[in-house]
Amino acid sequence: MNIDGKAYRTIWLAEDGRSVEVxxxxxxxxxxxxxxLATLPQAADAxxxxxxxxxxxxxxxxxxxLALAMAEDPTDAMLARASAILLQTxxxxxxxxxxxxxxxxxxxQLPPDKRRAAAYARAAAICDEDVAICRAIGDNGLRxxxxxxxxxxxxxRINALTHCxxxxxxxxxxxxxxxxxxxxxxxxxxxHVWVDETRPRNQGASLTAxxxxxxxxxxxxxxxxxxxxxxxxxxxxFCIVGTDRxxxxxxxCNKIGTYLKALAAYDNGVPFYVALPYPxxxxxxxxxxxxxxxxxxxxxxxxxxTGRTESGACAEVALVPDGSDVANYAFDVTPARLVTALxxxxxxxxxxxxxxxxxxxxxxxxxxx
Numbered sequence: 001m002n003i004d005g006k007a008y009r010t011i012w013l014a015e016d017g018r019s020v021e022v023x024x025x026x027x028x029x030x031x032x033x034x035x036x037l038a039t040l041p042q043a044a045d046a047x048x049x050x051x052x053x054x055x056x057x058x059x060x061x062x063x064x065x066l067a068l069a070m071a072e073d074p075t076d077a078m079l080a081r082a083s084a085i086l087l088q089t090x091x092x093x094x095x096x097x098x099x100x101x102x103x104x105x106x107x108x109q110l111p112p113d114k115r116r117a118a119a120y121a122r123a124a125a126i127c128d129e130d131v132a133i134c135r136a137i138g139d140n141g142l143r144x145x146x147x148x149x150x151x152x153x154x155x156x157r158i159n160a161l162t163h164c165x166x167x168x169x170x171x172x173x174x175x176x177x178x179x180x181x182x183x184x185x186x187x188x189x190x191x192h193v194w195v196d197e198t199r200p201r202n203q204g205a206s207l208t209a210x211x212x213x214x215x216x217x218x219x220x221x222x223x224x225x226x227x228x229x230x231x232x233x234x235x236x237x238f239c240i241v242g243t244d245r246x247x248x249x250x251x252x253c254n255k256i257g258t259y260l261k262a263l264a265a266y267d268n269g270v271p272f273y274v275a276l277p278y279p280x281x282x283x284x285x286x287x288x289x290x291x292x293x294x295x296x297x298x299x300x301x302x303x304x305x306t307g308r309t310e311s312g313a314c315a316e317v318a319l320v321p322d323g324s325d326v327a328n329y330a331f332d333v334t335p336a337r338l339v340t341a342l343x344x345x346x347x348x349x350x351x352x353x354x355x356x357x358x359x360x361x362x363x364x365x366x367x368x369x
Contacts, residue, residue, distance in 0.1 A: 001168045001173060001174070001211065001214070001215065002214065002215075003032060003214060004032075008023065009127070009131070009172050009173050010022060010023050010052065010057050010060075010168065010169055010171065010172055010173070011023075011052065011057065011060050011061060011064065011127060011172060012127075013064075013120070013124065014036060018038070018068075018071055019036050019037060019038040019068075020036070020037045020038075020043070020061075020064045020067075020068070021034050021035070021036050021037070022034070022035055022037060022046060022051060022052050022061065023035075023052075023169070024051050025050065025051060025052060025053060025169060025207060026049065026050060026051055028169075028206055028207055028210050029206045029207070029209065029210035030308045030314055031314075035051055037061075037064070037065070037068065038068070039068055039072070040065055040066075040068050040069040040072065040082050040085065040086075041085075042068075043061060043062075043064060043065030043068055043086070044065060044085050044086055044089050046061060047061055047062065047065070047086070047089040047090055047096070048089040048090065050201065053165075053170065053203070054165065054166065054169065054170020054171060054242070055093040055094070055095040055096075055170070055242070055243070055244040055245070055279075055280055056095055056130050056133075056134070056170065056171040056172065056176070056277055056279070056280070057169075057170055057171055057172060058089075058090055058093050058095055058096045059093070059095030059096050059098060059099035059126065059130075059279060060099065060123070060126055060127050060130060060172055062086045062087075062089075062096045062099045062100050063099040063100070063102075063103055063119075063122065063123035063126045063127075064120075064123045065082065065086050066079075066082050066083065066086065066100060066103045066104070066107075066119055066123070067103075067116070067119035067120045067122075067123045069081075069082035070082075070107065070115045070116045070119040071116050071119075071120075074107075074112040074113065074115040074116055075112055076108070076112075079104060079107055079108070079115070083100050083104050086100055087100055090295060091293045091295050092244050092245060092253060092292065092293060092294060092295045092330065092331050093244040093245060093280075094244070094245040094279070094280060094281075094282045095244075095277075095279045095280055098279040099126055099279070102122070102126070103119060103122055103123070106118060106122060107119060127172045128172075130171055130172040130173075130277065131171075131172050131173045131174060132345075133277040133278070133345040134168075134171050134172075134173060134174035134175055134176060134179050134277065134345075135174050135179065136345035136346075137174075137176055137179050137180070137275050137276075137277065137343055137344065137345050138174055138175075138179030138180050138182060138183040139183065140180075140343050140344070140345070140346075140347055140348055141179060141180025141181075141183070141240070141273070141275060141343045141348075142180050142183040142184055142187070143348070144180070144238075144271075144273065144341075144343070144348065145158065145180055145181075145183075145184040145189060145191065145238075146184075146189070148237050148238060148271075149184075149189050149190075152237075155190060156190070157190040157191065157192050157218075158184075158189065158190065158191045158192070158237050158238075159191075159192050159193075159194060159230075159235055159236050159237050160181060160191060160192070160193045160194065160236070160237065160238055160239070160240055161193070161194040161196070161227055161230065161231075161236045161238075161239045161240075161261070162177055162178070162181075162193060162194070162195060162196065162204070162208060162239070162240055162241055163196040163198060163204065163224075163227075163239075163241050163254070163255060163257055163258050163261055164196070164198045164203045164204055164208070164241065164242070164254065164255035164257075164258070165198070165203040165204060165207035165208045165211075166178055166208075166241060166242025166275065167179075167182075167207070167208055167211045167212070168211060169207050169210075169211055170207075170242060171277075175211075175242075176242040176243075176275040176276060176277065176343075177240045177241050177242045177273075177274075177275040178208070178211070178212070179275065180240065180275065180343065181193060181212075181217060181240070182215060182217070185215070185216070185217045191217065191218070192217075192218040192219065192220070193208075193212055193217060193218070193219040193220075194219075194220055194222055194226075194227065194230060194235075194236065195208050195209050195212070195219050195220065195221045195222065196222060196223075196224050196226075196227060196257065196261070197221060197222065197223055197224055198224065198255060198257065199224055199257075199302075200301045200302040200305075200328060201301055202305075203255065204221065205221050209221050224257055227239075227260075227261050227264055228260075228261075228264035228267075228268075231264050231265060231267075231268040231270050232268055236265075236268075236270050237270070237271075238270060238271040238272075238273060239261055239262070239265045239270060239271070239272045239273065240272075240273045240274075240275060240343075241254050241255075241258055241261070241272075241273075241274055241275070242254060242274070242275055242276065243274050243275075243276045243280055244280065244331060245280060245282050245285075245288070245292050246274070246276055246280055246281050246282065246288075246342070247281075247282060247285040247286055247287065247288045247291070247292070247336075248281065248282070248283045248284075248285065248286055248353050248356060248363075249286050249287070249288075249336055249352060249353045250336030250339060250342065250350070250351030250352045250353065250355065250356065251287065251288025251289065251292075251333055251334065251335055251336050251351075252274045252276075252288065252333070252334050252336075252339060252342075252351070253288055253292045253294075253331050253332070253333045253334075254274070254331060254332070254334065255330070255331060255332075256329050256330055256331055256332050257332070258332060258334055259332040259333065259334045259338075260332075262334040262338040262339065263338065265338070265340075266338050271340040271341075272334075272338060272339055272340045273339075273340055273341055273342075273343055274334075274339050274341075274342050274343065274351070275342075275343040275344075276342060276343070276344055277344065277345055278344060278345065278346070278360065281356065281360070283363055286353075288333040288334075288335070289333045289335065292331075292333055294329055294330065294331050294332070294333075295329075295330040295331060296327070296328060296329055296330065297328045297330050298328060299325075299326030299327065299328050300326075301328055302319075302320070302326045302327070302328045303318060303319055303320045303324070303326045304316050304317065304318050304319060305317060305319055336351040336352055337351075339351035341355075342355065342356070344359055346359040346360070347359055
């Protein structure tokens with residue numbers, strides 16, 4: 001994707017061949033800044049503090065974090081320690097565990113003097129694979145949007161609604177839920193996006209609006225509670241969101257508030273699509289509501305907000321009275337019965353175990369009941 005005419009991914013190897021550079025998402029949308037990660041603690045902190053976020057990008061950053069650890073100390077002890085440190089940074093997104101398991105299994109088989117090069121090579125391959133996967137998700141989702149466009153009269157615009165940020169900032173490039181929207185826009189389909197603000201961190205208002213605007217996609221930022229009203233009045237043709245973890249039976253765990261949008265979509269007959277890459281599927285889990293760990297973050301994210309003042313400076317202000325308790329649940333689970341379809345790099349399927357296995361038949365003998 002392009003920022004002011006320059007192509008960017010969200011993570012890349014620095015010129016020194018050892019450090020990693022990332023777009024600092026805590027500075028968006030008011031400042032575009034790049035942060036260099038040179039050590040394992042810096043990589044872990046970037047994930048924990050959401051300098052990088054989005055399940056696929058978290059996985060890619062975790063892979064490079066392990067490579068940074070191997071550059072410092074390629075021993076078995078460091079491999080185990082680094083994996084544990086990185087795994088604890090964000091407990092909900094399964095891509096992180098997938099990437100760390102992948103690298104750890106590969107590196108264990110190598111002598112220590114071969115591990116650094118292998119870790120960097122595999123981290124780079126994970127990034128390249130994510131780009132290809134997201135492009136394929138875009139192609140598969142585009143077919144659904146074309147079908148919706150065909151049912152509209154004479155060039156009437158399509159209205160999509162999304163929640164949180166599942167665009168290129170949440171991945172290495174292209175995105176998951178936004179990839180089909182970018183593909184539709186680039187094809188000339190008139191599409192407009194209702195962008196949920198996504199409290200408390202406002203990933204929709206700050207990140208989704210930022211990248212849609214830079215790509216030229218028409219969009220409107222709305223308060224989180226507006227979506228149901230828009231659906232009641234026929235102003236949403238489809239909802240599309242990403243997911244941080246999907247069970248083998250099709251339950252999806254995404255940013256808090258997604259479940260409520262799915263309920264409103266179901267009540268109003270609005271298609272509710274979830275876009276995901278295969279590393280986001282947790283084949284070991286069946287019941288998302290009971291089995292997926294839900295991250296609880298610092299209440300400060302709810303009680304305070306950062307914005308740009310009239311002078312152009314960024315400032316943080318308090319929103320709630322002193323002494324009020326604050327809870328900050330970061331994710332919720334949408335049951336499969338509320339999901340119209342899952343959009344993956346292999347195609348579109350029902351949100352069910354049978355649906356997922358139709359696209360990933362190699363998983364049948366290992367995980368199906």
